[in-house]
Amino acid sequence: MSHKSEVDLGRVTLLEAMRGQGKEWEVLAPCYDVTNPNPPWKTSLTAMCDCLDASGALPTLDRRRAEDELAEAVYSDVPAPESQLLALVHTMLNHGLVSEGELAGRMRTVRSRLEAV
Amino acid sequence: MNKAHNYGTDGHGHDHKAAPMVEEITDFEVLEIAVRELSIEHGLFTAEDHRRFTEFAESIGPAGGSRLVAKIWTDPAFKARAMEDPVKACLEIGIDWSKPTGFGTPSDYTHLTILEDTPMLHHVICCSLCSCYPRPLLGMSPEWYRTTNYRRRLVRWPRQVLAEFGLILPPEVEIRVEDSNQKCRFIVLPLRPSGTENWTEEKLAEIVTRDCMIGVALPEPGRTADVHPVVKARRPVHHEEAAR
Numbered sequence: 178m179s180h181k182s183e184v185d186l187g188r189v190t191l192l193e194a195m196r197g198q199g200k201e202w203e204v205l206a207p208c209y210d211v212t213n214p215n216p217p218w219k220t221s222l223t224a225m226c227d228c229l230d231a232s233g234a235l236p237t238l239d240r241r242r243a244e245d246e247l248a249e250a251v252y253s254d255v256p257a258p259e260s261q262l263l264a265l266v267h268t269m270l271n272h273g274l275v276s277e278g279e280l281a282g283r284m285r286t287v288r289s290r291l292e293a294v
Numbered sequence: 295m296n297k298a299h300n301y302g303t304d305g306h307g308h309d310h311k312a313a314p315m316v317e318e319i320t321d322f323e324v325l326e327i328a329v330r331e332l333s334i335e336h337g338l339f340t341a342e343d344h345r346r347f348t349e350f351a352e353s354i355g356p357a358g359g360s361r362l363v364a365k366i367w368t369d370p371a372f373k374a375r376a377m378e379d380p381v382k383a384c385l386e387i388g389i390d391w392s393k394p395t396g397f398g399t400p401s402d403y404t405h406l407t408i409l410e411d412t413p414m415l416h417h418v419i420c421c422s423l424c425s426c427y428p429r430p431l432l433g434m435s436p437e438w439y440r441t442t443n444y445r446r447r448l449v450r451w452p453r454q455v456l457a458e459f460g461l462i463l464p465p466e467v468e469i470r471v472e473d474s475n476q477k478c479r480f481i482v483l484p485l486r487p488s489g490t491e492n493w494t495e496e497k498l499a500e501i502v503t504r505d506c507m508i509g510v511a512l513p514e515p516g517r518t519a520d521v522h523p524v525v526k527a528r529r530p531v532h533h534e535e536a537a538r
Binding site for chain 1: 313314315316317318319320321322323324325326327328329330331332333336338339343344345347348350351352423424425434437440441442
């Protein structure tokens, strides 16, 4: 393909740890008799992509090119929209918009907060 | 029982059974929140920006496109204006492409073309490069629209891909695929089906579903949703057969 992105296809340790746990929405939702085709965070993810485009931090075309390459080369066994989320974060890490260390720390904080209620 | 407080039995003022929820916090949910919070803290966008884009994403649907098509079908003068300047004509049905969210969405402010089907020509849209879609008119794109299976194969084998949606067109009907990009968006103007003579604009709009405006389905009286009960096919169609 002529429109290659600048994305690094190397594996990201933090994101690799999330795979293969059977927690993708298409697996999880039927276990709870939930029929909504999308997880509750899907629209928020879409809005985040729009925000990143509108602010110029990560233009849509760059993001989607990277997503295509990552979906084929790295996250081919992950269904949508989880693959879209992983590809977005992977691309943001590549662009230096966030770091893996701070993201891992924030994930611990967020999980503690959610589990506290 | 005090009628003023007759809210049912679930303690939340609902008289119906609550829909089931996934009672589990996944790493994916946590990741989405974490990266969003960090983005806001790094100044990439604000929480208010995010709320507004979320509201926009959840509030739009294909109703605007349905109204556009129905008005074109019933109002020749409007059709002439719409084919001449679709973005301007959209203002007449309450859709402002320059400000679809109410505060401007640069990625949506594009050149719009209405693709008119004829008895011998059928249009279908895609975005072979990414997922460009006429959101102000059709809302959020369906998941399948984003897949490589659809967008890359459609431009090569449109007849076969349409058959996979159950749309099998006669061989003599030409299929034209329009490939969207960051600045060019398309919407299909399907043929008005027979049996809809004397229908009101509102009634016509009900049969112009999202899939009809993408071009993977045709409007027909009685079909008002892209999802219907599944029945077994009387004559199953095989891939190779459909592609011929």
